[in-house]
Amino acid sequence: MRKLMPVLLLLASLLTSPAIGPGLAAPAANTLVYVADISDMISLDPAVAYEFSGILVAQNVYDTLVAFEGENLTTLKPRLAQSWTIRDTGSAWNVTFKLRPGVKFSTGRPVTAEAVAFSIDRVIGLNKSPAFLFKDVAGLKEGDTRAIDSTTVEVTLPKTASPQAFLSVMSFTVGAVVDPDEAKAHESGGDRGEAWLRNHSAGTGPYMLERWDTESRAVLVANPNYWGTKPKIARVVIQHVPESSTQKFMVESGDADIAANITPEQARDMARKGNVKVQKGKLLQLVYIGMNAKHPPLDKAKVREAIRSSIDYDGIVRSLLRGEARKVQTIVPEGLFGFNASAPFQANVAKAKALLREAGVPRGFAVDMLVPTGPAPGGVKWSDIAAKVQSDLSKAGIKVTIKETAQAQLLNIYRAQKGQMVMILWGPDFPDPDGNATPFSDYGAKSIAWRNAYEDAAAAKLAKQAALEPDSAKRRVLYKQLTDRILHQGPYVILYQPTTRFALRKSVAGFVWNPMAFAEFRTVSK
Amino acid sequence: MVLVLLGVSVLTFFIAHVVPGDPVLVALGEHAREEQIVAYRRAYGLDRPVPVQYAVYMSRLTRGDLGISIRTRRPVADDLQEFLPATIELSSAAWLVALLLGIPAGILSAVFKDRTFDHLSRLGALIGASFPVFWLGLLLLGAFYYRLRWLPGPGRLDVVISPPQLRTGLLLVDAVLAGDWEALRNALRHLVLPALTLGLFSTAVIARMTRSAMLEVLYQDYIRTARAKGLREWRVVALHALKNAMIPTLTIIGISFGSLLSGAVLTETIFAWPGLGRYATASAISLDFPAVMGVTLVVAVVYTQVNLVVDLIYARLDPRVRYE
Numbered sequence: 117m118r119k120l121m122p123v124l125l126l127l128a129s130l131l132t133s134p135a136i137g138p139g140l141a142a143p144a145a146n147t148l149v150y151v152a153d154i155s156d157m158i159s160l161d162p163a164v165a166y167e168f169s170g171i172l173v174a175q176n177v178y179d180t181l182v183a184f185e186g187e188n189l190t191t192l193k194p195r196l197a198q199s200w201t202i203r204d205t206g207s208a209w210n211v212t213f214k215l216r217p218g219v220k221f222s223t224g225r226p227v228t229a230e231a232v233a234f235s236i237d238r239v240i241g242l243n244k245s246p247a248f249l250f251k252d253v254a255g256l257k258e259g260d261t262r263a264i265d266s267t268t269v270e271v272t273l274p275k276t277a278s279p280q281a282f283l284s285v286m287s288f289t290v291g292a293v294v295d296p297d298e299a300k301a302h303e304s305g306g307d308r309g310e311a312w313l314r315n316h317s318a319g320t321g322p323y324m325l326e327r328w329d330t331e332s333r334a335v336l337v338a339n340p341n342y343w344g345t346k347p348k349i350a351r352v353v354i355q356h357v358p359e360s361s362t363q364k365f366m367v368e369s370g371d372a373d374i375a376a377n378i379t380p381e382q383a384r385d386m387a388r389k390g391n392v393k394v395q396k397g398k399l400l401q402l403v404y405i406g407m408n409a410k411h412p413p414l415d416k417a418k419v420r421e422a423i424r425s426s427i428d429y430d431g432i433v434r435s436l437l438r439g440e441a442r443k444v445q446t447i448v449p450e451g452l453f454g455f456n457a458s459a460p461f462q463a464n465v466a467k468a469k470a471l472l473r474e475a476g477v478p479r480g481f482a483v484d485m486l487v488p489t490g491p492a493p494g495g496v497k498w499s500d501i502a503a504k505v506q507s508d509l510s511k512a513g514i515k516v517t518i519k520e521t522a523q524a525q526l527l528n529i530y531r532a533q534k535g536q537m538v539m540i541l542w543g544p545d546f547p548d549p550d551g552n553a554t555p556f557s558d559y560g561a562k563s564i565a566w567r568n569a570y571e572d573a574a575a576a577k578l579a580k581q582a583a584l585e586p587d588s589a590k591r592r593v594l595y596k597q598l599t600d601r602i603l604h605q606g607p608y609v610i611l612y613q614p615t616t617r618f619a620l621r622k623s624v625a626g627f628v629w630n631p632m633a634f635a636e637f638r639t640v641s642k
Numbered sequence: 643m644v645l646v647l648l649g650v651s652v653l654t655f656f657i658a659h660v661v662p663g664d665p666v667l668v669a670l671g672e673h674a675r676e677e678q679i680v681a682y683r684r685a686y687g688l689d690r691p692v693p694v695q696y697a698v699y700m701s702r703l704t705r706g707d708l709g710i711s712i713r714t715r716r717p718v719a720d721d722l723q724e725f726l727p728a729t730i731e732l733s734s735a736a737w738l739v740a741l742l743l744g745i746p747a748g749i750l751s752a753v754f755k756d757r758t759f760d761h762l763s764r765l766g767a768l769i770g771a772s773f774p775v776f777w778l779g780l781l782l783l784g785a786f787y788y789r790l791r792w793l794p795g796p797g798r799l800d801v802v803i804s805p806p807q808l809r810t811g812l813l814l815v816d817a818v819l820a821g822d823w824e825a826l827r828n829a830l831r832h833l834v835l836p837a838l839t840l841g842l843f844s845t846a847v848i849a850r851m852t853r854s855a856m857l858e859v860l861y862q863d864y865i866r867t868a869r870a871k872g873l874r875e876w877r878v879v880a881l882h883a884l885k886n887a888m889i890p891t892l893t894i895i896g897i898s899f900g901s902l903l904s905g906a907v908l909t910e911t912i913f914a915w916p917g918l919g920r921y922a923t924a925s926a927i928s929l930d931f932p933a934v935m936g937v938t939l940v941v942a943v944v945y946t947q948v949n950l951v952v953d954l955i956y957a958r959l960d961p962r963v964r965y966e
Contacts (some may be wrong), residue, residue, distance in 0.1 A: 149801055155924060160712055166671065248675045256889065329805075330714075330724055331916035353801050356913045361780055362796050371795050524663030524929045527672060545673055562676060585649040 119198050129356055146350045148624075148640060151366055152376035153356040155331060161313035162292035163238050166245035168633045173334050173354065175634040177222075178292035178319030180215050181232065181269075182283055185636075186628040187398055189547040190453050192283055195488070196227060196293055196320065197269075202279045202586075209273040211282060217267060219343040221295040222317065222324045229263030234296040236261040236271070238308050240603045246290040249545060254282040268396040277448050278583040284548035287633065294318055323349045336637070347638035348626070367619045373642055374627060375619040380440045380495040390622070397616040397629030400449045401493055401543040402552070403441075405485070405505070405609040410569035413477050417605055422471035423453050426512040428463040432504055433612055437494040441612040446599040447556040449613050451631050454549035454582070454595030458603060468512040469537050480513025484523050485537040486529060493541060502539055505543035533569050547632055549595055550583040557602060568607040575601055644947045647939060654938045655699065658931045659692045665712045665929035699935065708939075709932035713925060718936035721921060726940060727811025727918035728798060732909070735833050736841035740898060744845040745891075748852025752887075753813075753879055763849060770846030779839040779912035786835060793834055796914035836913040840906055844898040851894045855887035855930060882903060889960055896952035900945040901924050906912040 155170040165174050181197035184190075194200075197213040219227040237258040240250050250256045255277040262270050285291060298318035299309030309318075313427055319326035320343065323336035336352040355372070357363050364382050366372035368389060378386070407414045407423065414420060429443050446456040454483045472478060487502040499520055506516040516537070523528070530538050542564060544551030555563035558576040567571070575598060582594035604607065620627060626639040667674065670822045683689045686700055702709060708718035751763040786793045796911055798813055799805055806820040807925065813835075817826035827940050859865065907919030918937060925933035 142804070155920070244679070244680070245670055245674065248678065252675065329916070330721075331920065332914075335803070355797065355801060355914070356916070357796050358920070359780075359796075359912045359914070362783060362914065363911055364793050365783060369788055369791070369795070371801075401750070426834065429670075510941070522663060524665060524668045524927075527667040528664045529660070531667065540672075542672070563673075 142555045146640065148352045148642065149347045149366075150352060150356055150374045150376065150637075150639060151355045151363045151372040153355060153358045154334065154356045154357060157328070158328070158332070159299045159310075159314045160317065160325060160328060160334070161310050162289045162294065162319075163235075163242050163246070163308075164244040164314070165289055166309060169334075169354075171632075172634045173325065173328075173336065174292060175321075175630075176287045176323045176336055176352070176637050177317040177321040177325050177339075178294070179219075180288070180291040180293070181215075181286050182291075183287045183299065184284075184547055184630065187451070187631060189400075189451050189631060192287065196232075199426040200283070200394055209277065209279045209282075211271045211273065211279055213269045213271075213344040213609055215267040215269065216290060216343070216591065219320055220341040221298070221320050222339045222341055223295050223298050224341055225297055227293060227297055227320055228266045230266070231296050232241060232269045233261040233263050234291055234299075235292065235294045237293065238299070239290050242308060242310060246288075246545075247488075249288065249290050251283045253277065253285055253546065253550075276584075278548070278550060279586070281468045281546065281548045281550045281583060284551075288546050290522050292319060293594060322636075325351060343636070348641040349637065351420060352637045364619065365617050367621065371411045371622065373621050373624050376616075378617060378619045379440055380617065383619065386619050387639050388602040392619055393622055395618045395627065395629075398451055399493065399543070399614055399616055399633070400451060400547070400631045401541050402444060402447070402449055402613055403493060403501070403539075403541045403611045405606040405611065406530070406535065406540065406547065406564065406628045407534050407609070408533065408538075408569050409571075409607040410533070411483075412606070413475065413481055414483070414536070416475045416477075418471045418475035419477060420607060421604060422468040422475065422512060423509065423514065424461045425464050426514070427461065427508045427609060427611070429459070429611065430462055430500065430535070434502060436496050436504060437612065437614070438495045440617070441614045444613040445610045447602050447606070447608065447610065448552050448595060448599055449544070452544070452547060452549050452552075454553070454587075454599070456596055456603075460603070461510060463511075464604040465511045470512075472512065480515065482515040482517065483536050484517045484519055485539060486519050486526050487539045488526055488535075489522055493616070494612065498539065505539070505611075512544070530567050533567055535567070538567075548583075550579070553565070553582060554597065555581045555600060556606070557598060565607075570607045572601075572605065575606070643708070643839045643943075643950070646946055647942055649940045650938060651700070651703075651935065652696070653953075653963075654935055655696050655931070656692070658696075658929065658934050661929060663929050665931065668928040669712045669715075669930070674758055674842060686710065692961075699932070703939075708936045711925070711930055711933040711936075713928045713930040713933060718932050721933065722918075722936055724813065725916060725918045725921045727813075728915060729903060729906060729910075729919065731798075731812050731814060731833065732836055732840060732906055732915055732917055734900065735837035736839075736844065736902050736906075737895075737899050739837050739841035740848050743841075744848030745852050747845075747849040748891075749879065749884065750857055751849065751853040752856030755857065760853075763853075767846040768856060770842045771850075774841060774927065775839060775843065775908045778842060778911065779836070779909055782835045782839055783912060794828070794831050794914070798829060798832050798915065799825065807861035824937050836909050836915055838901060839851065841911045844902060846923075847898060848891065848894060851891050852887065855890045856883060859883045859887045885959060892952050896949050899948050900941070904941050 154169040156167040158167055159165050160170055161171050162174045162178050179196045181195060182192045184193045185193050196216055198216045200213045203210040212580055239247055240258050255274040260272045264270050269357055295318035302309045302312035304311055315328045322339055322342045324339045326335040328334045334354040338347055338350040360377050360379055361541045363375035364378055367375045386392050387394050407420055411413055414591055433441050433443050443459050445459045448454045488498045492498045492501055502518045507517055509516050529535050553562050557565055557579040559565045559571040578598040582591055582598060585591040624642045626641050629635050655660050664943060666679055711721055714721055751760045754760050787795050803825055806816045806822040806825045806844050809816050809819055813829040817829055865883055868882050906917055907923045910919045911918045922937040
């Protein structure tokens with residue numbers, strides 16, 4: 117024991133002394149450390165990635181033909197396509213893209229129209245989670261995308277699909293252009309290179325994927341063959357840090373530059389510190405309650421209206437969410453074309469009771485509400501929002517029984533049309549209003565309206581019309597009609613549209629969060 | 643051991659399938675189309691009756707195939723290979739902490755019974771056993787990383803350091819094999835706080851057990867005889883008493899390793915440690931049967947092996963114990 121002591125003391129001092137060796141290395145000026153919970157990263161193949169973390173990486177290592185930049189989701193900008201035209205052939209839509217000349221993949225090979233056709237067909241052929249965006253939303257099959265010449269791509273859409281929706285789908289990860297030679301070189305068992313592209317990149321984006329250690333980190337390095345302005349920061353490390361308190365420690369101590377998952381309380385605390393700043397990020401999510409339109413007495417429109425009229429939305433946004441959300445009561449979120457700012461509902465117990473009387477349930481009724489477990493968007497627990505709703509509704513005589521349910525089970529019940537009231541959230545798959553309008557309005561789309569057993573032929577018709585309307589002004593009118601109708605007739609209580617927040621070192625600039633849940637690191641400097 | 647594993651596999655499999663909920667829905671998300679869900683179910687054989695699924699699983703298992711994780715879409719064996727070494731490293735370090743702190747504390751507590759050290763040690767053990775792991779982790783991280791800057795932050799390695807060539811997955815071993823001393827030092831420093839966090843509870847348990855076992859032994863006749871023979875006190879304690887006190891303590895030590903293996907999820911979350919705890923939790927929440935089975939079987943195997951070693955050590959320590 118006596119001989120052991122000096123050894124132990126030496127070991128202890130070696131381990132804790134910062135003076136020897138590199139010690140606690142803060143990231144160098146040419147490395148950006150972005151800490152977030154990336155446990156949802158399943159694949160970095162753009163034809164497969166459908167989780168937030170995968171999309172974040174894919175949007176930085178691949179380019180799409182067209183893109184929405186920064187927070188602007190209404191003006192489409194050229195990327196790999198310099199220009200595009202939409203032609204009505206009578207029996208179909210023809211969308212023709214002219215590619216930007218001289219663009220190379222990170223592998224050095226040139227980008228051609230064949231590569232674009234390959235990439236789109238690949239998504240359809242692999243038929244993974246995001247494939248429905250091309251197959252169902254755009255109605256495409258393999259072969260509908262053709263290379264007319266080496267710089268011209270023509271896509272034929274059926275008349276039932278909306279060219280605007282198709283273009284916004286093309287701005288999303290699924291429209292990424294992949295190097296076909298690289299994919300084919302790593303093909304295995306007919307997977308079109310999927311197993312390799314899961315953790316390797318072959319794109320034209322400002323960065324390339326250097327490595328991805330699952331549940332640990334993804335490292336991006338600048339693409340030497342990038343066609344655009346070189347990114348200001350040559351290396352981006354996306355580090356997996358699942359606990360928000362740990363993220364806060366790291367940003368405050370300088371070991372991380374950007375933290376993506378801090379809570380509102382932490383944000384308030386950090387706003388007071390000198391070396392960090394807090395930045396808000398827009399989201400397109402809507403937190404809502406779905407009411408089963410076939411479950412009495414929710415089958416009466418007046419009862420649903422009574423529920424909508426009972427809730428203290430301002431209280432939820434102000435007190436529970438402390439301003440980390442916007443009060444939105446219509447089905448298209450703010451930031452998308454067709455947003456309807458109409459928000460007529462705010463707790464009015466007298467009105468609610470009157471509506472219930474008119475509907476024939478003067479003494480109220482009892483109902484179950486399924487609520488997810490864990491945190492809701494905006495940094496508050498689902499159960500807290502549920503408790504508030506329960507208390508608001510009880511004032512009108514409606515007795516809500518809260519049933520906190522794990523996601524696996526909740527989705528099961530909801531999708532089987534077996535929920536009575538279900539509190540949940542929805543985010544559109546592509547930045548076009550149809551990404552919300554059709555699911556919420558069209559029973560036949562087997563999405564949200566279906567889950568709430570809401571059959572409304574007029575609403576479904578409006579949604580289809582609005583999706584296909586090429587004239588902007590007319591389209592806006594149609595969406596106003598649709599959203600106003602659902603506002604008062606539909607089976608939804610739209611509670612709020614959350615915002616997210618980031619903590620950044622003071623010196624970090626140029627970080628813009630795209631509401632489709634990613635950021636382009638090429639604009640960031642520190 | 644085979645019987646134990648068989649029993650574990652049956653129990654886990656059927657419990658996982660009894661729980662209501664659909665893992666495919668969780669894996670594919672809210673937006674998944676009906677045809678995709680059907681295709682996915684078929685691909686994973688989830689549309690067949692449960693006993694058939696079990697039979698298929700077991701037949702694959704005999705060929706070393708642990709199936710494909712519904713959540714990560716990778717072979718479970720690949721997932722385990724990725725996360726198990728990190729957990730083994732963390733659990734072993736925590737276990738070492740528990741042994742190096744707990745056993746001496748227990749011995750000294752027994753020797754200095756009812757004196758100051760004993761009281762402090764017993765208070766420490768009580769606190770250690772009651773302290774919530776999550777809070778302890780954040781406290782240690784806040785103090786030693788954030789305020790004092792003595793130790794590095796989360797993860798197994800600093801962001802700026804490239805990991806050594808992967809051979810075993812155990813960073814410490816791989817760093818030594820590659821001669822990468824910077825990585826070794828860095829990995830050791832990253833291990834300190836999580837090991838302390840995870841190991842505190844076991845330290846408390848082992849300290850208490852050692853103390854009570856030592857106390858029982860110290861009042862035995864043969865100890866009085868040893869003292870009467872004129873042996874120095876520390877020889878009496880270290881050689882005669884300790885050896886006998888270790889017998890019941892060893893059981894606790896073996897069990898504690900098993901609990902360290904499977905109970906690290908909170909520590910792993912705070913310190914962003916890519917281990918089995920978080921993998922197991924995520925799999926359980928999303929009803930990922932193959933992954934849950936894989937983790938359970940691996941933990942069961944390691945656990946039974948550790949207890950086998952404990953039993954063998956018994957034989958060495960206690961001459962009364964004989965195995966056929």
